[in-house]
Amino acid sequence: MIAMSRSTAKTNGGTTSKQPQQQQQQTLHHPYYTSNSGIPSYSSSSTSSSNSSATLASTANENEPGDFLIGYGAFGVIWAVTDPRTSRRVALKKMPNVFQSVVAARRAFREIKMLCTFRHDNILQAVDILQPPSQIDLFNEVYILTELMQIDLHKIIVSQQPLSIDHCKVFLYQILRGLKFLHSAGVIHRDLKPGNLLVNSDCLLKICDFGLARTEELDKTKCMTQEVVTQYYRAPELLLGAHHYSYAIDVWSVGCIFAELLGRRILFQASSPLKQLDLIINLLGSPPLDEIATACDGAKSYIVSKTWRAAKINMLYSLSKNVTHDAAQLLLRMLTWDPRKRITIQQALENNYIHEGRIRYHSCMCRCCFSTPTGRQYTVNLEPVRGFRYDDSDENFCSMRQAKEYMHKLLTEFSQANTVPLRLNHDSPLYKTFATSQVAQAHELPPSPVAWDKL
Incomplete structure (x- = not known):
């Protein structure tokens, strides 16, 4: 062609x-x-x-x-x-x-x-x-x-392909490794989901689809669009109408993907943004108002009007036998109401649960390390950063x-x-x-965020 x-x-x-x-x-x-x-x-x-x-x-x-x-x-x-x-x-x-x-x-x-x-x-x-x-x-x-690439992570998750703890760890490590590079360049992906994670048969993973990516907005008084992130992976601050957000929305998405790898099903799968919010409350419990400080007034009123619910953390262990105590604890640090308390990508990479994924990746999959007759030679910097901010000045x-x-x-x-x-x-x-093929129609796209000011 x-x-x-x-x-x-x-x-x-x-x-x-x-x-x-x-x-x-x-x-x-x-x-x-x-x-x-x-x-x-x-x-x-x-x-x-x-x-x-x-x-x-x-x-x-x-x-x-x-x-x-x-x-x-x-x-x-x-x-x-x-x-x-x-x-x-x-x-x-x-x-x-x-x-x-x-x-x-x-x-x-x-x-x-x-x-x-x-x-x-x-x-x-x-x-x-x-x-x-x-x-x-x-x-x-x-x-x-x-x-x-050969396939995306969504197709692997819904297939009959067995996924071991080792698979989960090496996939999660690569997602975090790629995100660390993006975040170091000042870029928020804003649409992380299994369908945007491409995989080869050797388990090499690459992040794709930057159609909704943007640089971090340093001015917190400026409004940022909420028309981002596929609903199932959308952080609560977006669901609650926050006008400004940070890299933390990517971390929430990674948490949802991690849970999906472990359980082979979408963690928060709802038919609308409001029901999506209810599913999050069912698992994490009702949030204190200080943990949803960035929510708009309509969203805060909605949370207050709901019957108070306690967290049901034990539900995470029912996802699959692959959910160990360490996996559940890491998940909870990613799936936190308050984006200020949510774990960062760097902190996630330092978590003990990730260590085995790092070893497997750098032992036989990466291009930054190499084997010699005397053994494997590892690079000093296993998770490199970009070193300078992505320049978006020519987008104006x-x-x-x-x-x-x-x-x-x-x-x-x-x-x-x-x-x-x-x-x-x-x-x-x-x-x-090929010439007549078109993009997805409006009815094929995920639901838009809640219009809290119209409720």
């Missing part, structure tokens, strides 16, 4: 040269077919030179895995495709509604920039970007290539024209950094299906 353009192919000397017009657009014809059976074997090869790419383009064979739809959400549609330069399987994300509004454009810009700039083993990375049209007026959609466009100009510049700069640019292959049998 994607093809390469050789107009900027590198010469042997490392410089770029213009190719004759008839060679500028070379299309790779793959015998594409829709396939949902099994998980293909993915190559880990890196980007090759233009000469080897040309060879791959001319020797595509019928045994290659076909393109197929992976999934879709509010901001994009994702397909599994083959990179014609390397024959590597990658994910192609189509973002068709980028310029519906300035807010949508800003979110798309932020996600693409994060995918292109963050470099961490537990965070999904961009592989390439399809070149945008040269004329900005024709620029309406964005196509980005990322690493292709205020018109659609500005949004297109900023986005076009970002995509052009990134795509030109690669050896052989890519374009869509309009001759692919699946191109029409």
Whole structure:
């Protein structure tokens, strides 16, 4: 479904040269077919030179895995495709509604920039970007290539695949490790859930989907949107209408995911935000007013009007036999009403329960440590941080024209950094299906937060 353009192919000397017009657009014809059976074997090869790419383009064979739809959400549609330069399987994300509004454009810009700039083993990375049209007026959609992972954590949880305590620990460790990097860059993910955690058969995990991510708001007097986090993983301060929140909302989401890994079912699964709040009260008990200080007046009145309930912490042990005392205690430190008292990512990483997950990850899964004839050589910094804050100063466009100009510049700069640019292959049998695929409709999205001022 994607093809390469050789107009900027590198010469042997490392410089770029213009190719004759008839060679500028070379299309790779793959015998594409829709396939949902099994998980293909993915190559880990890196980007090759233009000469080897040309060879791959001319020797595509019928045994290659076909393109197929992976999934879709509010901001994009994702397909599994083959990179014609390397024959590597990658994910192609189509973002068709980028310029519906300035807010949508800003979110798309932020996600693409994060995918292109963050470099961490537990965070999904961009592989390439399809070149945008040269004329900005024709620029309406964005196509980005990322690493292709085999499955998401939600599918594993609902499957018959056995999940041991060791699985839970190594998955939880990687989630925390990736989040530590994000938080060190000043970024709140704001949509952590099993479906946004991608996993390979070797248990390597990567955090994805930064469509709702944003930098921490340092000015506590500024209002932040509550239209974030899928309802089941939404922190109580969001459910209670808080106008300002912190990294702690990500920690709550991790707690919900951790409980789901242990129990193989969603911890707080309700049909509406109000019922979601009731489920939290059923487990954690009624909160004192000082622990919901950031709640709006309507939410506080609702809590006060409810019959007081005591916490039922023992319910955690009924999730599964995998819930040990240490697991339950860590869960309770993540699932705390007051975000100020909630455990931080760094504190969670220092918890004894995480230690075995850290050992397993760095003993055989990570790329930061390596084996030698004398034994395993461990890096000094097992959980690296970014070291400097993510710069969002270039997101301040205020018109659609500005949004297109900023986005076009970002995509052009990134795509030109690669050896052989890519374009869509309009001759692919699946191109029409891909071109007409759309994002999730409104009725397919999770419920919005409670409008407390209208109750």
